[in-house]
Amino acid sequence: MAATLPRSQKMTNESTQPDPTDAFDTEMTMEEAMALEAAQRAAAAPAPAPASAPADDIHSVFKPLVIDDKKPAPTQRNDIDMILDIPVQLTVELGRTKVPIKNLLQLAQGSVVELDALAGEPMDVLVNGYLIAQGEVVVVNEKFGIRLTDIITPSERIRKLNR
Numbered sequence: 542m543a544a545t546l547p548r549s550q551k552m553t554n555e556s557t558q559p560d561p562t563d564a565f566d567t568e569m570t571m572e573e574a575m576a577l578e579a580a581q582r583a584a585a586a587p588a589p590a591p592a593s594a595p596a597d598d599i600h601s602v603f604k605p606l607v608i609d610d611k612k613p614a615p616t617q618r619n620d621i622d623m624i625l626d627i628p629v630q631l632t633v634e635l636g637r638t639k640v641p642i643k644n645l646l647q648l649a650q651g652s653v654v655e656l657d658a659l660a661g662e663p664m665d666v667l668v669n670g671y672l673i674a675q676g677e678v679v680v681v682n683e684k685f686g687i688r689l690t691d692i693i694t695p696s697e698r699i700r701k702l703n704r
Contacts, residue, residue: 633676633687634665663690672698 636656648654658664663675664687676687693701 629668630670632667632670634667672701
């Protein structure tokens with residue numbers, strides 16, 4: 542239900558006194574009055590400045606690319622060298638299972654959790670959570686390691702994600 546005001550009353554912050562210059566004597570809704578006031582404010586506001594910046598400002602932010610003739614042109618090898626030192630998380634996954642919270646809370650030292658992987662089955666090797674290879678567990682200097690037996694192709698990765 543909308544509140545109505547006589548058209549002869551203008552909405553102002555000071556008061557709601559009738560405006561003698563308005564000739565309409567019919568009623569308008571509060572929404573119409575607010576829209577009229579907003580239109581009047583927009584008409585009185587100065588025009589906004591153009592959004593485009595002069596070309597000089599662009600050149601001050603983005604310096605032109607200067608190729609030094611003394612340095613060799615960048616090669617694909619140089620591009621790869623830029624990312625070679627980025628660390629990634631390599632994970633070997635033994636297996637997975639889903640456990641209800643009730644059973645999870647009952648786990649204690651010595652509990653055995655059955656996984657979905659079979660004994661002797663290749664382990665999944667993941668890089669940042671993405672399957673990239675499979676391999677078998679080996680022991681190297683009394684530490685576990687993995688011998689890669691199969692590198693996963695992109696089509697195989699998609700197939701394994703869907704299972």
